Amino acid sequence: QVQLQESGPGLVKPSGTLSLICAVSGDSISSSNWWSWIRQPPGKGLEWIGEIYHSGSTNYNSSLKSRVTISVDKSKNQFSLKLSSVTAADTAVYYCASSQIGPLDYWGQGTLVTVSS
């Protein structure tokens, strides 16, 4: 069974860059999965951020595309998220997740990232 664990700073300053890592266990990052990032602002709904395949192919939410980079590190069996020029509106719980056949069937526990000075 796939297990996912997010890690990274819980506090980021405005205009800075949010950086998170998702460590994958129970499966190879090189398997036929898409590896995704989703976020949820406090009290609000889920927002799909983007995804990556082990080949490096990526897809991003068009509203975030100019600020988002998702990358994969096969040697560490993990993938990462970078979101630049953050504002308070980027405060959210950030989840990583995987999809084998399309829907997101495995999720990490989520990590709260607060943007504040």
Place this chain on the structure above:
Amino acid sequence: DIQMTQSPSSLSASVGDRVTITCRASQGINNYLAWYQQKPGKVPKLLIYAASTLQSGVPSRFSGSGSGTDFTLTISSLQPEDVATYSCQKYHSAPRTFGQGTKVEIK
């Protein structure tokens, strides 16, 4: 981009009631539609995929239907443990947009 719109945004029903949540896509997505359940303070959980296929372990009181642009999630007999927010998601192509969620409470 295809937009996903859920209704209602929240509902309150009694234990044992039949509950229906609707999800509408702004363009056809065949049956590439998933439903997630998120209990308060918890991680979202995949309930249904391919519009009507129950994920393993999901109680049979949950069902999904629809194709194209209009989809429904039905709870045939609402239970206290079903208090949660339910979200739909299109997944046939990126961006894999979520609906805004429907909060289900017990009356």
